[in-house]
Amino acid sequence: MALAPRPAPSKPASPLDPGIGVNFGQPTRRAINHDGSFNVRRRSSQAHVRDLYQELITMDWLPFLGLVFSGLTLVNLLFAAGYLWLGLEHLSGTATLTHIPPFLQAFFFSVQTFTTVGYGGIAPNSIGTGLLASAEAMTGLLMAALATGLLYGRFSRPRAGILFSRTALITTRPNGQASLQFRVANRHRSTLVELRARVLLQFTDPDGNRSYHNLILERDSVYFFPLNWTIAHDITPESPLHGLTQQDLTARYAEILISLKGYDDTFAQDVHARNSYRFDELEWNRRYVRAYDIEDDGVVVLDLDRLHETEAV
Structure with missing residues (x-):
């Protein structure tokens, strides 16, 4: 007489895990904070631009605005230092502004170029300052587009409230x-x-x-x-x-x-x-x-x- 096949042993029921872990081996902090975040810190040797974008989208408004303002100010200071290094004599219109310190003249021109305002009182008159002003104008357009995208992402992100x-x-x-x-x-x-x-x-x-x-x-x-x-x-x-x-x-x-x-x-x-x-x-x-x-x-x-x-x- 042929023996009936022996049924496979059933697997023990796995413990309920909603996705935040079961066995840790030592005490941990609370699972979910009051702001809805989890007490999990990620570590990686690789930096991802996507993580930076999400950080900028989700951070509080005051740090975000402070970071954007600080970044724009730093870029303009760097370009102002470049104009000063090339020499203010290569920027026409600065000779008559003796009452304004040289670095402030370079900084004001940097801001006007960065924002494409261009009042016309100061203008590059050499190849070096012309190339630097062109690079700054393109940098300003790019950073303005990035800041606009971040602002749109922050305003359009749905929040339960x-x-x-x-x-x-x-x-x-x-x-x-x-x-x-x-x-x-x-x-x-x-x-x-x-x-x-x-x-x-x-x-x-x-x-x-x-x-x-x-x-x-x-x-x-x-x-x-x-x-x-x-x-x-x-x-x-x-x-x-x-x-x-x-x-x-x-x-x-x-x-x-x-x-x-x-x-x-x-x-x-x-x-x-x-x-x-x-x-x-x-x-x-x-x-x-x-x-x-x-x-x-x-x-x-x-x-x-x-x-x-x-x-x-």
């Missing part, structure tokens, strides 16, 4: 059901629709090894998002939070990982937002205060400053 409550709550509903809750709202005037949420619970052992658990939400999506949305997970017997105390979450370095995705009508694109709450950013036995009022004309007013306010249960 989702505001998270400063703390999450472990609270009790009126029916006695324990619940994990946090609130979100749209801080921008743009319209967000089809907003969806995914929430994970991360535990970390003393060796830095992480485990992840899906948290089933009371409602994982909303069609419209003009008001605040309280995202809730009921702590039922099936919940990984069931039976855990504040001390338990502290001992396990618990972190609530949140990912939101919605559609922005203004940019006609999907937008994403991320955040997390650590064990020390959870408030127990409190509830959120209503964040909106109704004016006399019937218009609902959402107060974003009250998104974070809580009160005792």
Whole structure:
């Protein structure tokens, strides 16, 4: 009698890993920062222009404007030094400007050439200064195009603008059901629709090894998002939070990982937002205060400053 083929052994289920790692071997920082970035630092021996472009697009406005202004000033100073090295006698019109120091004369001419203003008071009268002025004019056009592209990229980049409550709550509903809750709202005037949420619970052992658990939400999506949305997970017997105390979450370095995705009508694109709450950013036995009022004309007013306010249960 022929023996039936022996079935292949089934593979053990792999642990849930959302893409931020499981085994590290030593303690690490929080997985997701409040600005949505990850605590991962990339290192490479090769520099990439694409990385520089992304850095310029994503950095804050004040450092960006300071960097652009400093770069333009430095280039003009270098060209001014070139004109001074060639000699101001090769720039017609400088002889009558004795009340202006020579370097400032060269710098003013550099700025006028760089920006293609060209007032006409000073002009190159030799091959050397003519070539240098031509090179500066082309450099100015190129840098102006690059700065314009960066500005357009910064203004056209869609941002979710989702505001998270400063703390999450472990609270009790009126029916006695324990619940994990946090609130979100749209801080921008743009319209967000089809907003969806995914929430994970991360535990970390003393060796830095992480485990992840899906948290089933009371409602994982909303069609419209003009008001605040309280995202809730009921702590039922099936919940990984069931039976855990504040001390338990502290001992396990618990972190609530949140990912939101919605559609922005203004940019006609999907937008994403991320955040997390650590064990020390959870408030127990409190509830959120209503964040909106109704004016006399019937218009609902959402107060974003009250998104974070809580009160005792």
